[in-house]
Amino acid sequence: MIEFSERVKRLPPYIFAELEKIINEKKRLGLDIISLSIGDPDLPPPPFVLEALREESSNPKNHNYSLSQGEPEFREAVAEWYKGRFGVDLDPKREVIALIGSKEGVANITRAFINPGDRVLVPNPAYPVYANGGTILSGGVPVPVPLLEENEFKPDLTSLPDTEAKILFLNYPNNPTGAVVDKPYLEEVVEFARKRNIVVCYDNAYSEVTFDGYKAPSILEVDGAMDVAVEFHTCSKTFNMTGDRIGFAVGNSKLIEGLLKVKSQVDSGPPIYVQKAAVRALRSYANGEPPEYVKQVNRTYAERRDLLVEKLNSLGLKCKRPLATFYIWLRCGGDSMKFAMKLLDAGVLVTPGIGFGEHGEGYVRFSITQSTERIKEACERIEEVI
């Protein structure tokens, strides 16, 4: 009799299984479904990245194993990007590591610092990897930190549920709520973490997907953050390179060392040609200023956001205009799965908030990773069933 490990058994039930069955059945019947569900950009990577990938992948030398920590040139480019973009100094030898996408880093960091039964503070609703791939599969216990609308979807640091926890995960700009923070809030987080001796794993995956003049800070801009924090980044969202699997973690050297210890036993680093293409992507920033490509992508998202938010509000559905991310977090009230099913009957797929944790119930997430035309069509379909 083959049995799953206790850790795997502790993973929560896959809430989307039922939804998936229904979607597949609709597709089988040939129905057109507009997916505003997944966080995978529809826009292409920049032409200079595609060119770099073509060029670098045709060099046979770039097909050997890469260094577990990432190629020196990649780590240097990350450090330069950090200096330009956030004004943060990093030592590429000790404070930077390449990741096979930031998901991998978020999941592996806990393996280095969590013992069985250790508690980890995990925002709720949140990207599910913090609780599942990260905490539970490391033998830890996720302790939910509610992200409530009345607190602008930020944890209330004065009433965090567990003072014994070893790690606090945070993610701003936030998936799924679209919430953002400013530097003073991050200063409070760092002060809290230093006092309580908690490691902060700060997921900054959406730092470059921002609108209306908002600029996302790095937690490492805060004095003292280097003592307690590691920050995760990715080329997935900034350069639409989700399938290329390239990200990085930066911050406290002991945290980076722990991640490296785990990773060197688990994987062999992102392909060298992908790292080289990512170097060109990062160096397309000039003194912290994004290239025209990133600005244009953000203008496109902002246009889609305005269109969708206006339409949903005009239908009496409540959602705000987020300053970052490509997600719209809509308060549907009640059962989010039921609401999502209702939209699915009209051929529009959104993500029920319950899929991001119990505090996501009563909300659904729209992902604006479809063309304006498809979003308009989705709005017409929604209008019919609302």
Ligand SMILES: Cc1ncc(COP(=O)(O)O)c(C=O)c1O
């Ligand atoms: C908040 C957040 N962090 C990390 C990731 C992982 O991105 P990747 O592994 O592609 O870098 C995602 C992907 O959707 C995300 O939403």
